[in-house]
Amino acid sequence: MKLVVFGGGKGQSALLKGLKLIDELEISAIVTVADDGGSTGRLREEFSIPAMGDIRNVMLSLAESENLLSQMMNYRFESTSRSSLAGHNLGNLIFTALADTSGDFMGAISQLSEVLNVKGRIIPASTELITLCARMTDGTIVRGESNIPMYDNAIDKVYYDVPVSATEEAITAIEEADVILMGVGSIYTSILPNLIIPEIYDAVHKSTAKKIYYCNAMTQAGETDGFSGEDHVNALIKHTDVNIDVVVYAIDTIPEDVRLRYVQERSFPVSFLSEDHTYKIVKQEALTFEDNIIRHDPMKIKNGFAKVLEVAGCPLVAK
Template identity: 55%
Template sequence: MKNVVVIGGGSGQSVILKGLKQVADINITTIVTVADDGGSTGRLRRQFHIPAMGDIRNVMCALAKEETLFTHLMEYRFEGEDDVGGHNLGNLILTALTEKEGSFMDAISEISKILNVKGTILPATTQVITLFARMSDGTVVRGESNIPNFDNRIREIFYDEKVEANPEAMDAIIQADVIFIGIGSLYTSVIPCLIIDGICDAIKKSKATRYYMCNAMSQPGETDYYSVEDHVEALEKHTFKGIVPNVIVAPNNASDSLLKKYENKGFYPVKIKQNKHDYNIILEDLLDVKGDFIRHDPVKIRDFVIKLLKES
């Protein structure tokens, strides 16, 4: 039985988990960012002073063994802006259970049981944290939701206080056989987990084989025109040299017309620009290009992970 850890957050992490839950004979632990401060998550965070639960809710639904009515209700968003308007029902349930149980971790555990989640979901930290970004011109931006809104290049992200890792997350990393970092927003989902005190130390202690699953497209205001090499450079700048010995890149075979539609919205393919690297590049067809969307495919990820585990 292999111990597989996924580090990140956002919709990209959920896609990986939808694939991994179909793999037999593995123990899945997902370590999720709690730095989100926008939308329903941000409102509840400010009102009740609890860690951000939006990404936690997403991965819960992704890891549910079956899609039930309750799974769909967890993702239901109320219309409007007042009272419950704009809130996800799942966020409200997590908040209520945190208040009732007195523990964010206990609330996650209880809902995981109800959803029959395959694996363990761990917040990277149990603190209520705020993410900051320093831009290339020295401007400092406060708040995860604000960072992509500045027409500027991100130099670094950081917390303005000491943030300690969830001990259970560190233990899972140390005991892992395989670690996947990504897919997800580089500066607002992935790196926010890695810069928490204790996470990188655990990664260094772990004997796990590490993979970075690179995004297929850049993100406006965050990774504009980034190459694969730019992604790895940002990871290493915020952590340590060699944090990702293996980088998984999905060739983008989308049509020129579809890429043009993405380009009009500020999204560009993330490409390999150099011939030589200090890390291993793994090219793998993992994308689902249908209609007007370019996305990673959970089924292809499942098959790829099965192949990786057999080779290891």
């Protein structure tokens, strides 16, 4: 079964860590390159290459096994240091070196994927230097993915203010997909930056693949304040007009001390307010609370995915 996974950030990586354990899946991860913050943003500006941070995270999540190189690629130089390397991620530096010396962003992905023995394909949504913009409900325009959650405002729309082209590899993967999965991750700054690229938008619309969305477990301050589950889905539909077949919703009980920690960050559990939808909802335990951080649990994702596919009408059949 050919599976395309849209996203970026740690949420997409958590899903992929579980999905890669299912032998019957042929995975293509389409990853946003709109990130402009932190180490990624600094390297993007200095070397004029697309953002690589989310690609690095996805690459490590799909690696066959954790080895010394994968551990080193996650190393981050102390941000308190006076060194020019302060705050940089070693994996980002390695990736930048490969891309800069070869002049080939896609080639750098292929080379590192081979070294790390990655299961599946990692495809940037675009290889252009792109800047995500947001129009707030009061008309304010914000430029830059990292700036968008910083405004105490509600997002009306995210978009690019210049033409953006998708990679051919992304379009081919969508055209061949049996299932298209969106999530988990920031709806406006991880998932939609892929889907609003016109060629990807068109390809997803034409695709007969089943469309599945893994809904966020918590709201995100500055991005989805006060959002219900329906609001998350509606944001996707508003920007893409895509028909969602199945939404996966985590029903794990969040420990009280963890919940209170997130309250301090203005982040609250997401709930669905109705049982009447155009899409089917699959309710599953899907979370982990290790180190008091709420994340999707790779093993729970793996164990629950067959049920998700069954509800979507495309049951997983072993080869």
